[in-house]
């Protein structure tokens with residue numbers, strides 16, 4: 423099967439974008455892994471597939487596959503790239519888009535200067551719905567990892583996130599404890615793990631060990647989850663610039679029940695074809 427693709431990224435979180443509207447695609451976890459492989463494939467953190475919508479009020483459906491082949495619910499950086507992709511491929515001329523994901527409907531707004539703003543919906547904090555093993559909802563939870571107890575926040579942005587506050591993001595144990603938290607038994611569907619350093623009430627730094635990928639240069643849903651946790655702890659105001667290794671995202675949240683808004687860039691790198 424010969425497949426046309428675009429290589430894109432949002433702050434270095436990179437994607438292979440597939441148009442499943444003008445070409446017939448049969449993807450399996452094995453094919454996703456091959457496409458995502460940086461040596462024998464194209465290489466990416468996630469493969470994103472655009473399909474026709476199923477819901478009447480949606481413009482498109484967009485599906486997300488991690489580099490390990492697993493399909494997941496949401497991807498913030500991917501959502502911004504999706505908006506740019508459907509316009510560049512002339513699948514739509516709209517600047518405001520409604521897109522269906524496994525996590526629900528997202529609203530996107532294409533701005534000037536390669537920026538896209540996304541209404542990511544309201545965060546979910548009930549442990550059962552994250553899903554996270556805890557008796558009741560709390561602001562923070564103790565989590566035992568390798569006989570040490572860490573304090574975490576647990577937030578779903580459609581996909582599950584654990585957030586840890588750290589003094590210095592540069593020396594944070596992202597790759598040493600990230601994998602153990604990702605697969606911790608209290609997160610039955612695994613989890614993305616964010617390490618957050620708060621610099622002021624409007625500036626923070628974040629590194630994320632992503633479920634099904636490893637550490638990435640940026641994670642949009644991770645930045646939203648980090649904002650939610652920091653806001654619930656009273657550490658930040660309603661708008662925060664979150665600096666990730668690949669660049670900054672602006673995240674806005676005014677509190678429980680309200681949607682989180684994420685604004686940042688979406689970049690196209692090249693177009694190509696692959697035989698899979």
Ligand SMILES: N[C@@H](CCC[C@H](N)C(=O)O)C(=O)O
Nearest residue numbers: 497498499581633641642643
């Ligand atoms: N990079 C993404 C998140 C992608 C999915 C994540 N790895 C998961 O398994 O939930 C983002 O920008 O949000």
